[in-house]
Every structure is written in structure tokens, then in C-alpha cells.
Amino acid sequence: xxxxxxxxxxxxxxxxxxxxxxxxxxxxxxxxxxxxxxxxxxxxxxxxxxxxxxxxxxxxxxxxxxxxxxxxxxxxxxxxxxxxxxxxxxxxxxxxxxxxxxxxxxxxxxxxxxxxxxxxxxxxxxxxxxxxxxxxxxxxxxxxxxxxxxxxxxxxxxxxxxxxxxxxxxxxxxxxxxxxxxxxxxxxxxxxxxxxxxxxxxxxxxxxxxxxxxxxxxxxxxxxxxxxxxxxxxxxxxxxxxxxxxxxxxxxxxxxxxxxxxxxxxxxxxxxxxxxxxxxxxxxxxxxxxxxxxxxxxxxxxxxxxxxxxxxxxxxxxxxxxxxxxxxxxxxxxxxxxxxxxxxxxxxxxxxxxxxxxxxxxxxxxxxxxxxxxxxxxxxxxxxxxxxxxxxxxxxxxxxxxxxxxxxxxxxxxxxxxxxxxxxxxxxxxxxxxxxxxxxxxxxxxxxxxxxxxxxxxxxxxxxxxxxxxxxxxxxxxxxxxxxxxxxxxxxxxxxxxxxxxxxxxxx
Amino acid sequence: xxxxxxxxxxxxxxxxxxxxxxxxxxxxxxxxxxxxxxxxxxxxxxxxxxxxxxxxxxxxxxxxxxxxxxxxxxxxxxxxxxxxxxxxxxxxxxxxxxxxxxxxxxxxxxxxxxxxxxxxxxxxxxxxxxxxxxxxxxxxxxxxxxxxxxxxxxxxxxxxxxxxxxxxxxxxxxxxxxxxxxxxxxxxxxxxxxxxxxxxxxxxxxxxxxxxxxxxxxxxxxxxxxxxxxxxxxxxxxxxxxxxxxxxxxxxxxx
Ligand code: SF4
Numbered sequence: 001x002x003x004x005x006x007x008x009x010x011x012x013x014x015x016x017x018x019x020x021x022x023x024x025x026x027x028x029x030x031x032x033x034x035x036x037x038x039x040x041x042x043x044x045x046x047x048x049x050x051x052x053x054x055x056x057x058x059x060x061x062x063x064x065x066x067x068x069x070x071x072x073x074x075x076x077x078x079x080x081x082x083x084x085x086x087x088x089x090x091x092x093x094x095x096x097x098x099x100x101x102x103x104x105x106x107x108x109x110x111x112x113x114x115x116x117x118x119x120x121x122x123x124x125x126x127x128x129x130x131x132x133x134x135x136x137x138x139x140x141x142x143x144x145x146x147x148x149x150x151x152x153x154x155x156x157x158x159x160x161x162x163x164x165x166x167x168x169x170x171x172x173x174x175x176x177x178x179x180x181x182x183x184x185x186x187x188x189x190x191x192x193x194x195x196x197x198x199x200x201x202x203x204x205x206x207x208x209x210x211x212x213x214x215x216x217x218x219x220x221x222x223x224x225x226x227x228x229x230x231x232x233x234x235x236x237x238x239x240x241x242x243x244x245x246x247x248x249x250x251x252x253x254x255x256x257x258x259x260x261x262x263x264x265x266x267x268x269x270x271x272x273x274x275x276x277x278x279x280x281x282x283x284x285x286x287x288x289x290x291x292x293x294x295x296x297x298x299x300x301x302x303x304x305x306x307x308x309x310x311x312x313x314x315x316x317x318x319x320x321x322x323x324x325x326x327x328x329x330x331x332x333x334x335x336x337x338x339x340x341x342x343x344x345x346x347x348x349x350x351x352x353x354x355x356x357x358x359x360x361x362x363x364x365x366x367x368x369x370x371x372x373x374x375x376x377x378x379x380x381x382x383x384x385x386x387x388x389x390x391x392x393x394x395x396x397x398x399x400x401x402x403x404x405x406x407x408x409x410x411x412x413x414x415x416x417x418x419x420x421x422x423x424x425x426x427x428x429x430x431x432x433x434x435x436x437x438x439x440x441x442x443x444x445x446x447x448x449x450x451x452x453x454x455x456x457x458x459x460x461x462x463x464x465x466x467x468x469x470x471x472x473x474x475x476x477x478x479x480x481x482x483x484x485x486x487x488x489x490x491x492x493x494x495x496x497x498x499x500x501x502x503x504x505x506x507x508x
Numbered sequence: 509x510x511x512x513x514x515x516x517x518x519x520x521x522x523x524x525x526x527x528x529x530x531x532x533x534x535x536x537x538x539x540x541x542x543x544x545x546x547x548x549x550x551x552x553x554x555x556x557x558x559x560x561x562x563x564x565x566x567x568x569x570x571x572x573x574x575x576x577x578x579x580x581x582x583x584x585x586x587x588x589x590x591x592x593x594x595x596x597x598x599x600x601x602x603x604x605x606x607x608x609x610x611x612x613x614x615x616x617x618x619x620x621x622x623x624x625x626x627x628x629x630x631x632x633x634x635x636x637x638x639x640x641x642x643x644x645x646x647x648x649x650x651x652x653x654x655x656x657x658x659x660x661x662x663x664x665x666x667x668x669x670x671x672x673x674x675x676x677x678x679x680x681x682x683x684x685x686x687x688x689x690x691x692x693x694x695x696x697x698x699x700x701x702x703x704x705x706x707x708x709x710x711x712x713x714x715x716x717x718x719x720x721x722x723x724x725x726x727x728x729x730x731x732x733x734x735x736x737x738x739x740x741x742x743x744x745x746x747x748x749x750x751x752x753x754x755x756x757x758x759x760x761x762x763x
Contacts, residue, residue, distance in 0.1 A: 384694065433565075503538045
């Protein structure tokens with residue numbers, strides 16, 4: 001290295017501990033315990049994820065170049081991450097030249113303050129919200145609320161969650177854990193001016209929501225959106241959605257504020273071609289999403305008069321600094337990994353305690369917000385919330401190797417939390433298995449376990465921590481002889497001789 | 509070919525029948541089977557739980573036995589251990605090892621095969637002359653499926669078995685919920701996944717659920733046994749090694 005040493009390097013900051021939704025207050029196993037007991041939610045989730053999985057498989061299979069598209073998407077995103085500073089500066093320049101105002105927010109607190117100030121400057125006490133993961137990540141709605149500003153979610157599912165004073169359970173379908181009867185009850189209880197005879201027909205439910213939102217679109221002057229993509233070359237922003245409510249927010253109000261994570265860039269406009277194929281097929285199982293909105297700066301007499309872009313770090317630079325873990329920043333939030341995840345399917349999204357649930361959440365959340373901010377940080381349990389089955393890797397449209405990232409984060413966790421009982425056990429077992437001599441000794445000792453087996457040779461109760469196994473599963477008692485003992489015995493030699501004779505007979 | 513058997517720590521200690529079957533089967537198919545006695549464990553549990561430093565001695569030990577040039581191939585009756593050897597040993601060696609370890613890891617990894625891969629890809633056989641007159645359903649196991657991409661090789665082998673009644677497992681490709689220490693750390697979620705797998709197995713009416721991994725079978729079998737379902741588990745290798753003189757030994761029956 002040729003550059004001069006300028007003092008201690010400052011690690012980039014993680015997302016703040018107390019602000020936003022990047023940390024639950026329970027560890028994953030604790031939160032999962034509650035979720036697993038919720039039979040209604042289990043059924044809702046099982047049904048919804050199975051349906052969407054089937055649709056995704058069908059439309060992905062349709063494209064003969066699907067694998068090439070995935071490779072292209074992955075390579076594009078890797079390139080963006082490799083030269084992020086340069087692309088961001090380019091992007092800022094382009095947005096500014098086209099009449100937008102760019103704000104940089106180091107973390108959730110800064111972003112919340114910037115947005116709230118911008119809204120207050122407009123003397124507005126109500127803002128429209130386009131469904132956005134970034135604003136949810138930083139807890140913008142809560143912050144606006146504390147400043148006396150009411151945010152109105154306009155995405156139908158997001159609205160259901162908001163009215164139900166609930167937390168979202170899925171990136172794409174935040175109310176996936178609710179069925180229509182529950183939604184009807186929420187509307188009747190919380191939606192002003194709703195028809196008291198409302199039934200649970202989805203068409204009727206959508207109609208009531210539309211009526212409610214229409215009145216908001218007509219009267220609200222400020223809207224806040226996220227962004228699916230920012231195009232560095234042209235300063236263009238894009239939101240893709242299914243209902244068209246987002247488009248209303250992007251065009252009707254006088255002021256538009258977009259909060260975008262700094263990793264959401266693509267280099268050029270033509271790159272959108274790749275992602276606009278990958279995203280809808282992976283997320284909703286549609287060939288194309290119904291509404292793709294794009295805007296570049298401001299245009300007199302058309303759309304918002306003022307456009308502000310808040311570029312959000314909130315732990316992204318820290319994630320980028322991790323040579324292995326940074327791959328998680330390639331995510332385009334399609335939610336395909338959630339829909340195939342057998343763990344997510346059983347526990348739902350809330351068990352992850354974060355805006356980002358499921359497999360991607362398990363690798364992204366601990367990186368953005370850290371996992372050692374306190375003793376027993378709930379985020380430290382997230383990398384373990386996976387059986388490493390690998391289904392997520394197979395569907396990810398940008399080929400994020402989530403299982404390997406999980407293993408890497410587990411390694412990082414262990415490196416930072418030495419001297420636990422588990423670490424002692426792992427060390428001991430490593431030692432016992434580092435040579436055959438010690439291993440065979442340990443095997444002989446384990447055979448004492450035979451006494452735990454009943455007459456039928458199964459073990460049904462073990463002491464902690466192995467009782468976590470026997471709570472639901474038997475374990476066979478160790479057999480009388482290990483394989484290597486058999487191999488070295490006369491029986492073993494005779495079995496091999498007999499097999500060899502058979503081989504010779506077969507050949508002759 | 510000189511084929512070294514990798515018994516795996518679990519196979520050697522708890523499920524020797526699957527390893528015996530592998531040894532006998534490969535010998536019967538004309539291979540010279542050896543068992544390097546220095547072998548122990550691939551270190552998968554350590555890597556997957558985050559203890560890569562503790563996996564290092566095990567990676568060293570594995571390569572000490574199996575990188576040897578006198579060995580043409582290594583075969584293990586375990587998709588997940590082979591997956592770990594091929595994909596995770598490199599990570600560990602890269603992080604902690606020297607150049608010579610990295611080379612040995614590469615050499616050993618490149619010739620280590622899961623049983624069905626070895627039979628179909630290397631030996632080019634699908635009919636191993638087995639007979640297994642039972643109703644069987646097959647669980648493909650995640651690591652065989654997604655880390656090794658064995659595809660339908662196990663099924664192609666099973667389809668050739670005489671008198672077998674092979675029935676399709678609903679939602680076969682879904683994880684059984686084992687996941688190594690996941691089964692302990694998230695035992696409730698693991699159990700929920702297991703319940704669905706067991707339901708799928710029992711709806712097939714199979715006498716046995718088979719797989720290429722003793723670890724997954726320990727999980728599924730442990731659940732089936734706890735619920736007294738009357739459905740058993742059997743390793744793929746045991747089916748393939750079964751012949752007219754039924755292979756499974758008296759020892760196993762009397763255990
Ligand atoms: S990690 Fe991949 S599959 Fe999961 S949400 Fe992100 S892009 Fe989609």
C-alpha cells in the first residue's frame with residue numbers, strides 16, 4: 001500500500017440501536033415459539049407461500065434464458081457494489097441537474113429528521129406513503145407521528161397492517177399472515193366511513209380501501225416513497241408496484257420525497273431491462289408488474305413541483321466493508337427467498353424482529369444493525385434461524401449465496417462471543433475428533449449411551465442441551481460395534497471376502 | 509479402482525449398517541475398498557455452527573488420510589458430509605491454512621463422492637443387482653439436492669431394485685428440519701418442519717423412508733419412532749446392498 005497512514009481507520013457506523021426496525025426484542029427461538037402456536041397464521045402462511053411459489057416456478061421456467069438473466073443481474077449488482085462511491089456521485093450529479101435536491105443520511109436518525117423537516121416545511125400534517133422498505137427500516141412513520149404528522153400507507157396490504165396496528169410479516173405481502181375475514185374486521189373497526197355491511201369478498205374489501213384512499217389522494221400535498229432502482233447515468237428513480245396507488249402518490253402531490261438505500265443503484269437505464277424481468281417473476285410470479293413508474297427530477301406543469309432524494313446509509317457502508325457479507329446488498333427485495341424458506345413458512349416474518357425477515361433478513365439485518373450491541377443481542381440469533389437447506393439460493397434472482405453468508409455470519413458471531421458453554425463443547429469435540437486415537441476412545445465412551453436406550457434400543461430422554469432433541473425425537477442407542485470395529489473384525493473381513501467372490505462370479 | 513471409504517463420524521459411531529452396506533456394495537461392484545483408519549469427521553458441524561477454527565484440525569485430518577495419491581476416489585454414504593468436504597473445506601483452508609493445506613483440500617475434495625454420484629457418474633451403473641421387496645419412499649435431502657446436485661441419481665438407482673415398490677414422497681424437496689445444530693437451537697421450528705415431513709411420509713403408506721444421509725434419517729426416523737408410526741427408515745446404501753441373501757445382519761435385527 002502506498003497511501004500514508006492517517007491514524008486509526010474509523011469503521012463505518014451500523015444502524016442505531018434504538019431507532020427503526022432492525023432489531024426485535026426477543027431472540028428468534030423465543031419469537032418463533034409464539035408464532036408456532038398461532039395455528040391461524042400457520043395456515044395462512046402455508047397457503048399463501050405455496051401459491052406464490054407455484055406461480056414463481058411456472059413463470060421462471062417459461063423463460064429460456066432465466067439462468068442467464070440471473071447471472072446478468074448478479075454481475076450488475078456486484079459491479080455496482082464494487083464501484084458504489086463513484087456511481088453515487090454520478091447519480092447525485094444527475095438528480096441535481098434535473099432539479100432534484102439530494103440529501104445524504106448517515107443513519108436512521110438523520111434520515112428521519114431530514115424527511116420530517118421537509119414535510120413540516122410544507123405545513124403538512126398528513127403525508128401519503130408509497131410502500132417502502134427503507135422508510136419502514138428507519139421507523140419513519142413513528143418519527144413522523146411523534147412530530148404530529150400522520151403518514152397514510154397507500155399500499156393495500158401495508159394499509160391493512162397500519163390500520164390493524166400490526167407489524168408487517170413479509171416484504172412484499174406485509175399482511176400475508178392475515179386472511180380476508182380478519183381484514184374485514186380490521187376495516188370495520190378502523191377505517192373511517194366504511195360500509196357497516198361490509199363482507200369479506202376481496203372485491204368489496206378492495207373497493208372500500210379504494211374509496212378511502214381516493215379521498216386521501218385528492219387532498220394530501222406531500223408524498224413519501226422508496227425506490228426499487230436508481231439509475232446512476234440519468235438520475236432516474238423507479239418504483240414497481242401492483243396496485244397503481246404508488247403512481248397516484250408519485251404524480252398527484254406537490255412535493256415528493258424519496259428515501260433510497262444507497263445500494264439500490266443500477267449503472268444505466270438499459271440495465272433495468274434485466275431487473276424488470278427478474279423482479280416481478282421472482283416476487284409475485286407475474287410476467288410483468290402492472291405499474292412501473294419512473295421519474296427524473298422535476299418537470300414544470302407535470303407531477304410534483306419539488307423532488308427530494310434522501311440517500312440512506314444506515315449500516316450499508318459497514319456491510320459493504322465486509323468482503324463476504326456484502327453480497328447481501330445485491331438484494332432487490334423480491335421476497336422469493338421468503339416464499340421458499342421452510343423456516344419462514346412456519347414462523348412468519350415477525351419472528352425475525354426486523355423489517356427484513358426470512359433468509360435475506362437473517363443475513364442483512366445483523367449486518368446493518370450489528371449483532372453484538374448488547375449481551376444476548378437478538379440479532380445474534382438470526383444467522384442460526386436456518387437449517388441451511390439452500391432453497392433460498394436456488395430461487396434468488398441475483399444469486400445471493402445466502403447459506404454461505406449465514407455460515408460466515410455464524411463464524412463472525414462465534415469469533416466475538418468466546419468462552420460460552422457451546423464453545424467449550426465444540427472445542428472438546430474438535431479435540432476428540434482431531435485424531436483417530438482420541439476419536440475411538442470417545443466412541444467407546446459414547447457406547448455407555450447404550451444404557452440410556454430401553455429394551456427397544458431407543459433413547460427418549462437426554463439431559464440438557466440434548467433434551468432439545470429428545471423433546472420430539474427418539475435417538476437410537478449406539479450399536480454394539482462401531483463400523484471400524486466391524487471392519488477390523490473377522491465378520492467384517494468375511495463380509496468383504498464374500499462380496500469379492502460375488503464380484504468375481506459376476507465377472508466370469 | 510482403489511476406493512477409500514469415508515465412514516463419517518455419525519456413520520461410524522451410530523449408523524454402521526449404512527457404512528457396511530456401502531463397503532459391501534462397492535466391493536461387490538469390483539472395487540478395491542480400503543478404510544483409512546486415521547479418519548474421523550469432516551467438521552461440518554463445526555463449520556455450520558460457526559466454529560471454523562475448531563473445524564481446522566478436522567479438515568487437516570481429513571486431507572491427511574484422503575489426499576493420498578494411492579487413493580483413486582473417496583466415497584461417503586452422506587450427501588451433507590460430501591457437500592461440506594467439497595464446499596466448506598476450501599473456506600476453512602483459505603482462512604487458516606497454508607498453501608500445502610489448500611492444495612491437499614483441493615485434491616481430496618475433487619475425488620470425494622457421495623454414493624449415488626459415484627455409482628452413476630463414475631462407475632456408470634444404475635442396476636446394482638439389489639432386491640428389496642418393500643414399499644419405500646425417498647427423501648432427497650437438501651445437501652444432496654442443492655449442494656451436490658445429485659438430481660435423480662438416487663431414484664434411478666432405486667428404480668432398478670428388484671421387487672421394490674417405490675412411491676413418490678409429496679413435497680419431497682422440502683427440508684426435513686434437521687439442519688445439524690439447528691435441530692437443537694431452534695428445536696421447535698425444526699419439529700414443526702419434521703411434523704410436515706412425517707405426515708408426507710406416512711401418507712405414502714411406505715414401510716420405509718429412505719435417504720442418502722444418516723443424519724436426516726436420524727431426524728425423520730427419530731420422529732417416526734417417537735410417534736410409533738410403524739414406518740421405519742433405511743439408508744439408500746442398505747437398499748442397494750440388499751440381495752437375495754438379505755444383507756442387513758442379524759446384529760442389526762437383534763440390536
Ligand atoms: S435475497 Fe434474493 S430472493 Fe431474497 S429478497 Fe433478495 S433478491 Fe429476492
